[in-house]
Amino acid sequence: MLRSLDIRDVLIIDRLTLDLGAGLNVLTGETGAGKSILLDALGFVLGWRGRAELVRQGATQGEVTAVFDLPAGHAARKVLSEAGIDTEGELILRRVNFADGRKTAWVNDRRVSGEVLRDLSEHLVELHGQHDDRGLLNPRGHRALLDAYAGLDLAPLRAAWAARRTARAALAEAEAMLERAAAEEEFLRHAVGELDKLSPEAGEDAALDARRRLMQGAARIREDVAKGHAALSDAGAEGRMRDALRWLEGAADKAEGRLDPALAALNRALIELGEAQQGVEVALEALDFDPGELEQVEERLFAIRALARKHGVLADDLGGFADGLRARLAAIDGGAAGISRLQKAVAEADVTFKAEAARVTSVRRDAAGRLDAAMAAELAPLKMERAVFVTEFAPAEPGPDGMDAVTFTVATNPGASSGPLNRIASGGELSRFLLALKVCLTGDSPGQTLIFDEIDRGVGGATADAVGRRLQALATGAQVLVVTHSPQVAAFGARHWRVEKRVVADQTLSTVTALAASERVEEIARMLAGDTVSDAARAAARALLQG
Secondary structure (H helix, E strand, C coil): CEEEEEEEEECCEEEEEEECCCEEEEEECCCCCCHHHHHHHHHHHCCCCCCCCCECCCCCEEEEEEEECCCCCCCHHHHHHHCCCCCCCCEEEEEEEECCCCEEEEECCEEECHHHHHHHHHHHEEEEECCCCCCCCCHHHHHHHHHHHHCCCCHHHHHHHHHHHHHHHHHHHHHHHHHHHHHCHHHHHHHHHHHHHHCCCCCHHHHHHHHHHHHHHHHHHHHHHHHHHHHHCCCCHHHHHHHHHHHHHHHHCCCCCCCHHHHHHHHHHHHHHHHHHHHHHHHHHHCCCCHHHHHHHHHHHHHHHHHHHHHCCCHHHHHHHHHHHHHHHHHHHCHHHHHHHHHHHHHHHHHHHHHHHHHHHHHHHHHHHHHHHHHHHHHCCCCCCCCEEEEEEEEEEEECCEEEEEEEEEECCCCCCCEEHHHHCCHHHHHHHHHHHHHHCHHHCCCCEEEEECCCCCCCHHHHHHHHHHHHHHCCCCEEEEECCCHHHHCCCCEEEEEEEEEECCEEEEEEEECCHHHHHHHHHHHHHCCCCCHHHHHHHHHHHHC
């Protein structure tokens, strides 16, 4: 509920505070007094698109603050929570329009964008008038209004639509993949054949390269190693050392121990020499290779590297690359079966969606019948008993909300063709249609402030009285704000404000005055009689106020 509206330096308003309450709130005043400015100011703080410049002439900025009371569970609390704004207590919206055109907004002292304001406004205020394209006159919203009237839960339908969309996407992806794979099937089979024939292993490139370098080096050093081996053999150093040992051992008995250290050293040297000779023999065996093996190693190494360059991968990644190619071939070979399974899933999802959409359509049609009957009952007291309201259905493209296009249509006279509300009905008829429709749909927007901007235009007498009574009924347990020129409607208000212009220091300003009981008599008498208020007009005003 809108509790208060505070306006500072907006158009022809310098300072104004409007305290509202539950029930029917009425704004009256002469044409041009500034009633529309109040709505412009409210629309500004709610983020609606309206006048580009609102700052009062001579002021540096214009400011509007709106305070709302939100009951527990109010839909606006979800918007606040998603925006990271405290949802406890009252809701305060404040927006400033600077003279240079900049606009800044706050919600509970948290700076926000215009988009957040507009999201909140969807749950806070609903405006109805002859030129309103945000509410009941917009056919694009009629299906949602009917669903709310029916209390329809669209979650199962939307889940079925999501499953259908997922199944179709999976099928399309599989078909595209199969088509791409089939186009390169010849290449895939040739490449897999090459890779399978070579069968490269991870790390093999490095091992082959090391073996190749070893064999290439062996050809160059083996001759020197062999010469060294010969120099260490019996025909070389070992034989000479053994001869020396034999000769010295023969002379040792007569040398009185002087040769013992030399003999010990010579024995140790022979042992070391044997170990050196064994090591050289091992090296010779390692360097001994078949020239044909080097050719084979080089051939395989070059084949692996050529294949890696051909496919643009590292040699060690050829095995994984081959696995990927085999998977693509398997997709081709098993593609038909996979496509068949996905097609079956799509068909099942289609059946589920259509069944759920048909159920939703049935619920909607049943609700449409109830709404049409309720509208007929509402139109009669509004002196439109001959008018016909019909909720029309037409096929629509399948979507998350079903396959129905819903439009509210009217025929103002029996036998006349029906059409959209804003094209068929005259100004006064349109006002009454909108009021009747809102009365019927009043349960669709709990907690909202309903604003009717001159919705009684074009009606008078008993019809205006009926409009007032319907507005009063709509305001029961809710908040309704009505801008009106009708004394009959104004008389039903629980609170009444007069909007008027005055000139102060050569400036035209708009003021709003809360009217006491006696002041209401004068205002309604003015609305009845015009500039000259007579006693008869006052008597008529009292009669209207007494009901």
